Amino acid sequence: MQYIASLESSVLVLNKFFMALHIISAKRAFVLLCKETAEVVSVDEGKFNSYDFYGWKDVSLYKARSGLPEEDTTSWIKTVSFEIEVPKIIRLLFYDKHPQSNVKFNRRNIFARDENKCQYCGRRFPTMELSLDHIVPKAYNGKTTWTNIVCACTECNKLKGGRTPEEASMRLIRKPVKPRHSPILSLKLRSDRYRSWKQFLNEAYWSVPLK
Structure with a gap:
């Protein structure tokens, strides 16, 4: 089994109503799962399955022992006593706030x-x-x-330096604009690894080309 440097893998976070909120690291996602404030949402052949941490651990154990074919997009974490797959999506069980419509300037x-x-x-x-x-x-x-x-x-x-591009005889390759959607999320959607996220995003994101 191939292990990817997985703790920094990205995980999509949903609120209790299955609305996309933001992206966190796998490390943070496992903290929330262990605190029982979130559950894994797994998309299997178009169906949604939910698991708590121990249920997801059992699913991972079954996959590891059964020799099921792995996707290239699958990441795993290996501990001293067990192996566990990094979930791509988690849902916060007690968070009912709606996602922010404004993209943070940072x-x-x-x-x-x-x-x-x-x-x-x-x-x-x-x-x-x-x-x-x-x-x-x-x-x-x-x-x-x-x-x-x-x-x-x-x-x-x-x-x-402290000049304008014109003064420095330099040209911008692209005019900067305020993004309508999260730039990080848009970048992730171009990767096969995060294809399952698409089902939880509004149609405005669906136009982003997927590899």
Whole structure:
């Protein structure tokens, strides 16, 4: 059995009404399962099955022992005494609030919106090698907003300095906009690993192409 570095795998969180809320790590998902504040929602051949932590542990044990064929998208965690599959979806049993309609303005979402690409040279970088650039610099009263902040690599950020792109003879590869939906969620939907999430999202997300 192949083990993927799984504790940081992404898990979709639903409220008690099966509405998508946000994405968390597998590590956080297992904490919620062990506290019995959430259950696993497994989509099998179009049917929904729910399991508490121990039920999911038994399902994982059965899969591991039966030699059932695995999907390439399956992640597992191995402990001293047992193996358990990382769920792709969990549901909060006591949370009835509706998802937020507004996308949070933060560093993580900006990187996701720009797909970790420097918006000046177009190359993709690890997050730790990217910074945020004010297109119109603060010195020129540039605002810290979706439409004035982009990802930039260290070299391009240094080259641009405290100037506008025009002053630095640099061009943006794409005009920044405020995303209508979670950029992180949109990126995840392009992967086969998270195809089952689609069933819990509204139709606005269904237009995102899946590989």
